[in-house]
Amino acid sequence: MEHIPCFFICIGIFLLSIQGVLAQTISGKLTQSANKTILLQGFNGLNNYIISSNTMNASGNFSLSYLPNDYGVGALQIEGEKPFIVLLTGEDIQLTGNSLNEPNTIHISKGKENQSFERYAQEQPKREQALSAWGYLENVYTLDSFFAKQTKPIAAIQQEEERLNKEEKQFLASLPEKSYVHWFLPMRKLVSSVSVVAQYRTKEIPATIAAFRALDYTDPRLYKSGLFKDAIDNHFWLLENCGKPLDSVFIEMKISIDAMMSNLIKDEKKLNEVTDYLFDLLERHSLFQASEYLALKVLNDVSCTLNNDLAKQLETYRAMKKGNIAPDIMFNIADKKLPQKLSDLNNKYTVVVFGAGWCHKCTEEVPAIAKNYTKWKSQGVEVVFVSLDEDKISFEKFTKDFPFLSICDYKKWEGENVKNYYVFGTPTIFLLDNKREILLRPNSVQQMDTWVDWYLVQGNMAKPK
Secondary structure, three states, X not given: OOOOOHHHHHHHHHHHHHXXXXXXXXXXXXXXXXXXXEEEEEEEOOEEEEEEEEEOOOOXXXXXXXXXXXXXXXXXXXXXXXXXXXXXXXXXXXXXXXOOOOHHHOEEEEOHHHHHHHHHHHHHHHHHHHHHHXXXXXXXXXXXXXXXXXXXXXXXHHHHHHHHHHHHHHHHHOOOOOOHHHHHHHHHHHXXXXXXXHHHXXXXXXXXXXXXXXXXXXXXXXXXXXXXXXXXXXXXXXXXXXXXXXXXXXXXXXXXHHHHHXXXXXXHHHXXXXXXXXXXXXXXXXXXXXHHHXXXXXXXXXXXXXXXXXXXXXXXXXXXXXXXEOOOOEOOOOOOXXXXXXXXXXXXXXXXXXXXXOOOOHHHHHHHHHHHHHHHHHOOEEEEEEXXXXXXHHXXXXXXXXXXXXXXXXXXXXXXXXXXXXXXXXXXXXXXXXXXXXXXXXXXXXXXXXXXXXXXXXXXXXXXX
């Protein structure tokens, strides 16, 4: 056995002892979860990670540890049970209960910030439920002329609303100002109350949107809170469902994007993380004006370095936005009697589709185009399929039954057409007019088919004969 110098042994013992001093513990007993594995999960922005794990003994006792860099929010997890939130603020935590599936049985006997969190979590839902009920009654009494003259009930309702709000404010004010729980509770309320605000307390919508816009996504407290993703999701969900016309919604989204970017431009890592997620969110919800604005905002106004995949994704919007002229596409067809390039086509409109047989979504979407092709063709819409397949057998197997033109250079992402059109994912669809001007970037065959029905089929039916 190789001899290890005493100096290194001493250093190792010292480091382990320092770690032991810095580490905090979460211990407890869950009587109905005996012999199960319990995990402590932490959060980094959109991602989570395992901090610690242990197997409970036959009585349900457990002990877990966490370090200062785990500061924020943690989730206790047992397979088959609901997660239980704890605040990792540098304090030891002790809890007892039946199981994580029965949070009402769990009592926190040690850890001041977690005890405050426990009390708020028990009391605040009751206040929120009462506020929603009083808000409903207030609308009935103030908006309905039958009740509007009843000033005493209206005053009593408003007085009770003020009392409930004052009670919450007093509780929050009693918490140490620099404690994590003092910051976390209002943040958690903001994120979790969005649907209630949108449905039952609409007068709070402007203030709620303003609160979202005031968030700093570079704040480590938010980054470690487990609410990072929910804050983005719920912010833009509320904008989308605030009751305003779509044009006004896009204006509001642009204001929110500007507010988010004001701090993110100082943090390259978080800028990439938020932009990548938000861009995908807006695309999935077909909010293309907002996703285009985000893309151009980041490309034109931000000096941070973007990761390659995100940069290509955003560049599509700058190079291939509506109104731009799409590059010509060479077909390389041996039969010279057939069109040799995109600009040779004589139809009014052309749908250019990038996809491949190895793309799962393409195997659903592209055959759906084939089913609609006869109708589209009758309305002056041609289709050109540009394949990213890598060999002739795969290409021909996938495209053999398609009634429209299909081409492939077998270069996958390195093909000239793929690069010219800034394609970063499949399927990607463009609708062009006869001058190759980009009219639309459909996110699905259904959207494209709706465009044909609305603008072409219905339009032709409306024309005088």
